[in-house]
Amino acid sequence: MTDSTYPHHTLSAQDAALIEELRHATRELAAENISLRRELAGTYRLENVIGVSPAMKETLRFVERAIDSDATVLINGEPGTGKELIARAIHYNGPRRDHRFIAQSCASAPEGLLESELFGHTRRAFTGALEDHRGLIEQADGGTLFLDQIGEMPMSMQVKLLHVLEEGAVRPSGGSEPRRVDVRIVTATVKDLREEVEIGRFRPDLYYRLDVLRIHLPPLRERHDDIVLLTRHFLEKYESRAGKKLGGIAPRALQALRDHTFPGNVRELESEIERAVAFANPGQMLDIDLLSNEVVGEPDLLRITGADSEASALPSSLRGRMREIERRMITHELLRNNGNRTRSAAKLGISVRALQKKIHLLGIKA
Ligand SMILES: Nc1ncnc2c1ncn2[C@@H]1O[C@H](COP(=O)(O)OP(=O)(O)OP(=O)(O)O)[C@@H](O)[C@H]1O
Ligand SMILES: [Mg+2]
Numbered sequence: 171m172t173d174s175t176y177p178h179h180t181l182s183a184q185d186a187a188l189i190e191e192l193r194h195a196t197r198e199l200a201a202e203n204i205s206l207r208r209e210l211a212g213t214y215r216l217e218n219v220i221g222v223s224p225a226m227k228e229t230l231r232f233v234e235r236a237i238d239s240d241a242t243v244l245i246n247g248e249p250g251t252g253k254e255l256i257a258r259a260i261h262y263n264g265p266r267r268d269h270r271f272i273a274q275s276c277a278s279a280p281e282g283l284l285e286s287e288l289f290g291h292t293r294r295a296f297t298g299a300l301e302d303h304r305g306l307i308e309q310a311d312g313g314t315l316f317l318d319q320i321g322e323m324p325m326s327m328q329v330k331l332l333h334v335l336e337e338g339a340v341r342p343s344g345g346s347e348p349r350r351v352d353v354r355i356v357t358a359t360v361k362d363l364r365e366e367v368e369i370g371r372f373r374p375d376l377y378y379r380l381d382v383l384r385i386h387l388p389p390l391r392e393r394h395d396d397i398v399l400l401t402r403h404f405l406e407k408y409e410s411r412a413g414k415k416l417g418g419i420a421p422r423a424l425q426a427l428r429d430h431t432f433p434g435n436v437r438e439l440e441s442e443i444e445r446a447v448a449f450a451n452p453g454q455m456l457d458i459d460l461l462s463n464e465v466v467g468e469p470d471l472l473r474i475t476g477a478d479s480e481a482s483a484l485p486s487s488l489r490g491r492m493r494e495i496e497r498r499m500i501t502h503e504l505l506r507n508n509g510n511r512t513r514s515a516a517k518l519g520i521s522v523r524a525l526q527k528k529i530h531l532l533g534i535k536a
Contacts, residue, residue, distance in 0.1 A: 219252070219259055220400050223393035232385045237264045242335070244320075244380050245358040247387030250437030253358040254318065256385060261314040266354060269313030272306050277322035285327055289334075290342035307340045307351055314354045320380065321361035321372065331355075332376045355380065390432040390439065397428050400436060404443035405456065416450050420457040422505045429502070430465045458506065466506055497532045500525070504534070 221230050236243045237260055245253045254273065261271040279287060290305030307315055317323070323331070334340050335355065339348035357380050366372035390397070401419065409415055432438050446460040458466045485491050503514040515525040528534075 223395035225388040241382040243356040243383045245385045250435035251387035257316040257356045272310040273316040275318040277319040292344040310353045317357045320357035321359040328373045335379045390435045408447040417453045417455040
């Protein structure tokens, strides 16, 4: 078949129709993209950030402020306290939500790789660079770049990041022309960045640029009031993921969770519930037998001695406090052993008679 089979005017009419179709499809895609992003935003609405404890409410006030502003944010908190969740919430609730949120850890990649990941490089940058590579900073243009573990960022890169913040432009390695970018930087660290500055591991000028709005995420052990809600939240999440419904949560399981100090913070609680759901039979109640030894195991010394933030809940006199500690340890052991006094006494290293006497004296309902 030759071209002459198709008269010229038909071809261009077809072309025009195709182009119109393409335009239409592009518009639809763009619209779909926005709605997809909105949908994604739904999963990061602040309502999904659980926090009713005084410590967390205070934090969430700062988060709201960060949403209303466009300044850089520095999020600080122990591992598993929800730093990335908050970074996403700030992005997906703010005016940049229709653009990208890009997360990059500064700890994982080797130095050179991280640098070209972030800042990009041109074909000429180094041997082996076959084509231009747009860095994450450019890819996040209009949106938010979340730099996790910022305390691990090598000094050489700290200078480059400072330039981006000061000039609103990025210069890829091997490239001559800086390219304008409009990106909001949100960073997170488990470290005390000020301390890193003092010992000379972090540039003070960059630190001041990053630490405009600071959000501190309290450890879970300082927000006991959130544990019940978080537990319910994760239970629902993993029930629906597993397509399996449990028969609720036993009060003593909740108590054990409330009594645990959670060194791994919210992530540890989440894993605990995920594991419980995985092991449970449909309809089975989430009880202490589904919880790990870390949670149900030894009573937490911190809480028992009142050495943590809830110390005020304990009597201040030595005698009063000792009684309370005895009461907690005995209650705990009885719960673990389903009320079996022989086993509880053995665990506590006292005789059954002594245990019975204490149960009576301390008014423990067993
Ligand atoms: N307040 C909260 N409400 C609901 N879920 C939470 C909350 N805080 C944390 N989570 C959940 O706990 C898990 C850990 O949170 P995230 O990954 O944000 O912690 P992180 O501080 O970034 O941890 P790391 O320092 O280890 O990187 C996530 O699945 C997150 O969704
Ligand atoms: Mg994280």
